[in-house]
Amino acid sequence: MLHFNTKKVFAFLSVILVLSIRTFAAGADMSKDPGYLSGEKTFKTNCLTCHAIDKKVIGPALRGVSSRRKEAWIIKWVKDNSKLRAANDPEAIAIYNEYNQVAMTAFPNLSDEEIKNIVVYIENAPVAGAASAKSASAIDAGANAPATEEVSLWLYIFVCVLLFALLNLLFSIENKVSRLLGKELINWNKINATMFPIMLVAGSIYIYYYFTRYSPYTYFSVGSGSAHGLILDDMFMVTLYITGIVFIICQILAFTFPYFYRHKGTGTKGFYYPHNNQVEFWWTIIPSIVLICLLVYGLKTWNGITMQEKPADAYEIEIYARQFDWTVRYPGVDGKLGKHDYHKIEGANTVGMDYNDADSHDDITNVGEVHLVVNQPVVMNLRAQDVIHSAFIPNLRVQMNAVPGMPTSQVFTPIVTTKEMRARLQKEHPNDDIYNDWNYMMLCNKICGASHYMMKMVVIVETKEEYDAWLKTLKAPYKMDNAPATTAADSTSNKTTASN
Ligand code: HEC
Ligand SMILES: [Cu+2]
Incomplete structure (x- = not known):
């Protein structure tokens, strides 16, 4: 058994505890300007x-x-x-x-x-x-956990380690005494057997607590913001219930058998039961059938989401991924995204639009946020400049990789506006004011480099009127690169953007 020098452990942990209490530094208070x-x-x-x-x-x-x-x-x-x-x-x-x-x-x-x-x-x-207890934006609401929570975590670890050291001490005393007396003081076999059902009950209580405490914070709690997400969530729940029930039955058996069939003294003899063909047959066949059904159900759902044709009323946007941000391109008034070529990346043309293609002249780009129209299908085209990224909008159940040299896309329909979803969350968490400026977020879901964790942008789902009004506030990069505006006619010559 391991032996700790209890004094040293104590001193070490006290140092950690003191260091972990964050110091508060005051800055000039401009926070309302x-x-x-x-x-x-x-x-x-x-x-x-x-x-x-x-x-x-x-x-x-x-x-x-x-x-x-x-x-x-x-x-x-x-x-x-x-x-x-x-x-x-x-x-x-x-x-x-x-x-x-x-x-x-x-x-x-x-x-x-x-x-x-x-x-x-x-x-x-x-x-x-x-420490800024409350940040102005919801983007990093999760990152700024209050300092007190951090202290109590260390305190918790501290107490656990202390308890462990104490138990260790007690057992080493017990060990010495039983060696002196020449007989076992504690029946370890019985203790181990009893610990199994205790663990089952304690673990279940903990898991129940954990689920009820934290599940309101998962993005399942307020439902999907997109049409296909509802189907996906149903599939998830069906799979969870079927596999969950089997899981619970198996755990109950696994944790109670060691107790019921523990060694009960020298007179007892184990019952030896090596094989039964019929049992083997059924517990192979039944799970196989269930799993095949779940698999077919999953594949059908997934293909329905990813293999759909472009709907007639859909509009296109492009998300261009790069270490470490997303640039969004909107097709402009013609409704068509122009051609692209990465050789053309320069100046305001950050996504490499090919200005030889007149369709690109009215294309609009922006970083930091993407706007989507509620109840209208969108074709989200993805490209990447450097490494693989992945566009993930958890509350819309959208996720697709952005791969250099291989354009990808996903078609989906947002059905809940940002405002409606925010209201739902506020209703669900009346005491949490971090939801007051909640937004849908697009996160990068491929670890793509040092600032991967910062690669996110706000997603705003709004009405068509709001969307159109917002688009009008942006300028097409072509117009900025080629001011004063040139006519469409000279776009067919081999003019490049290198003029500036
Ligand atoms: C893609 C990474 C990236 C982003 C995004 C970025 N910068 Fe920079 N910035 C740099 C690098 C790298 C330099 C150093 C100069 C260089 O290599 O061109 C720099 C230099 C600067 C400098 C000059 C600093 C000095 O000491 O003179 C300023 C000012 C600046 N950035 C402001 C901004 C502002 C404001 C934003 C946001 C609107 C921004 N940057 C966004 C990468 C970035
Ligand atoms: Cu990334």
């Missing part, structure tokens, strides 16, 4: 994948940027850093080379005002490590 708040939001949706305030990530730590660069420079840089380099700006070239010529994304859609607000946020953001 509208510019600061809008800057925080823009920063979190667009920049956080590569930048931190006080720490170098993929790009430099940004605090203090307004003292080392002029405001006008920062604005130009953020809008299109490649333009600054093309104009031989020495600062732009120096920092580009310092960061191993990793090109920062261009943000032509951000206004001067928005960029100024980002700077306000950067310079006044609380120092990293200072």
Whole structure:
């Protein structure tokens, strides 16, 4: 048996406990300033994948940027850093080379005002490590668990280890005494046999508690936000019930037999029962039939979701995945997405639209959020620039890989708007104000690199009117790359975007 030096264990754990209590640092309180708040939001949706305030990530730590660069420079840089380099700006070239010529994304859609607000946020953001109990956006609501919870977790571990050390001490005493007396003080065989049913009951209580406590927080609790999701959820529940019932019966048998058939003293003799063909036959055939049925049911459901033809009233969008963000492309007024070619990626054309194809001229792109129309099927086309990513919208039951060089797509129909779903969640959790600014999220579901965990964007499901009004606020990159606007006629010549 293992022996601990109890004193040393104690000292070590106390140190951990003290260290784990987070220190609170106070920052300037700008948290109600509208510019600061809008800057925080823009920063979190667009920049956080590569930048931190006080720490170098993929790009430099940004605090203090307004003292080392002029405001006008920062604005130009953020809008299109490649333009600054093309104009031989020495600062732009120096920092580009310092960061191993990793090109920062261009943000032509951000206004001067928005960029100024980002700077306000950067310079006044609380120092990293200072706990912010409530964050302004729901995006990282899960990440900012209150510090007290962390302390109680350590306390819990501390008590468990202490108990373990105590038991260890008691058993070593028992061991010595029984050796001195020359007989067993404790009947371990009986204790082990009794522990099985105790474990069964204790474990069941724990699992019951755990399910009732946390299942309201899973994305099953408020139902699917998409049409196919309802079918998928039904299939999931049928499978869960059938396999669950079998699981429970098997566990009850496995945990009670060791008790009922324990060794009951020297007079008892085991009953030897090696084989029964009939039993073997039935418990092979029945599970096989059940599993085949579940499999066929699953395949039919899955094919119904993934193999569907493009519905007549569907519209298309494209999601372009890249370390570590998503760019969305909307087809514009013609309803058609233009051709693409990764050689053409440059400046505002971050997804490589082929401007030789006139269909691309009105295509609109944006990062940070994707808008979808409720009750209208959408064909979501996916491409990737670098490695495999996966577009996962849990509450819409949507998931499809984005593979470099292999366009993929998924057709689905959102049936619950963001507002309706948020209301459902608020009703389900009346005391949790993190749901007040809840949003559908698209998460990357393939571990794609250092900032994979940051690769997410807000999904907004809204009415057709709201969708159209929102689209009008965006500009087509073609118009930005080719200002003043050129006519469609010269798009057939071999003009490239390299003109700027
Ligand atoms: C894809 C990663 C990425 C994203 C997203 C990104 N940046 Fe950068 N940023 C960089 C890198 C890398 C550099 C270093 C220069 C270089 O390599 O071009 C940089 C440099 C900068 C600089 C110059 C810093 C200095 O010390 O002079 C500023 C300012 C900046 N970024 C602001 C932003 C803002 C604001 C956003 C969001 C709107 C943003 N960045 C989004 C990667 C990124
Ligand atoms: Cu990814």
